[in-house]
Amino acid sequence: MLFWKRQLDRFSLFLGRLSAALMLLMLLNVFYDVVARYFFKSSSIGMQELEWHFFSSMFMLGIAYTLHAEGHVRVDIFYEKWSEKTRAIVDIVGVVVFLLPFCGLILWYGHGFALESFRLGETSGDPGGLPYRWIIKSMIPASACCLALSGIGLLLKDLIKLSQSS
Template sequence: MNLPDKSQLQYFVSGIDAFSDACGRAIAWLTLLMVLTQFAVVVLRYLFDTGWIALQESILFMHALVFLLGAAYTLRHEGHVRVDIFYEHLSRRRQALVDGLGTLFLLWPVCAYILWASWGYVTNSWQLLEGSREAGGLPGVFLLKTSILLMASLLALQGLSMFLKNLLIIFDRGEGD
């Protein structure tokens, strides 16, 4: 199999990984903002006997964004749950084969399904410019729903990086079986 120049693939993979890292670091700041917002909600409620629905909903929005948009970063750093019995005892090349096949037959089909299944849900929300059902709630529910499509796209992109890294390992002639 003829692959593009190894250095070109590595550069491309590094670019995807850097993008995932930048997204992950940016999204990580939402966790701090979420904690501070939750603290403000508690202080407002129990010290001042007041509160705003929009402020409470913003915590829900931030929580969803942390998980949805942080998934690719987690995948990049192998922070996902891996249950295996044999994988850790395999050679590096065979681990790359397992990971590559997992990307090809599990990750990408799931991403494609999420994109396909949520497309109508998200576009309908955009057509309505859907907002909160609560009086005084946040108006941008359609933007939050869009993060479902972004999550699947970011995961698929990070999967491409993983797949290419695994191809490089599999076809590296200097690596033993």
């Protein structure tokens, strides 16, 4: 169990680094777009769309890392006063009852959404926009998978805590 927890933790950390790289790419893209627009009176719809592609990918992949780093939202006013065992139980229930079914739902509907976009050969509606809209739409089910894997890592961490406290 410890081996799988470590592997999932490593995967979550990779997603955090990937999100940071995507943020850097987004910042460079915005910088380029601003310089091109205001200094050279040139603008590219594709570069503007690439900004929200980077932002969306950064956000959706960063969710899994945020869960791993325990930066997610919860009612800490109660949580911090509980024992380690109670925290572990609450986290286990949260992952099993809420997180994993939510990820399954997003994966189920997001997969169909991305697949339909792929089958249609969907592109940007704007002239000069990016082709292959299915790539960004596929980030929806991909992020659900990543979040589920991070949640399983959290679940394993809490199961290990419970087994050690017994």
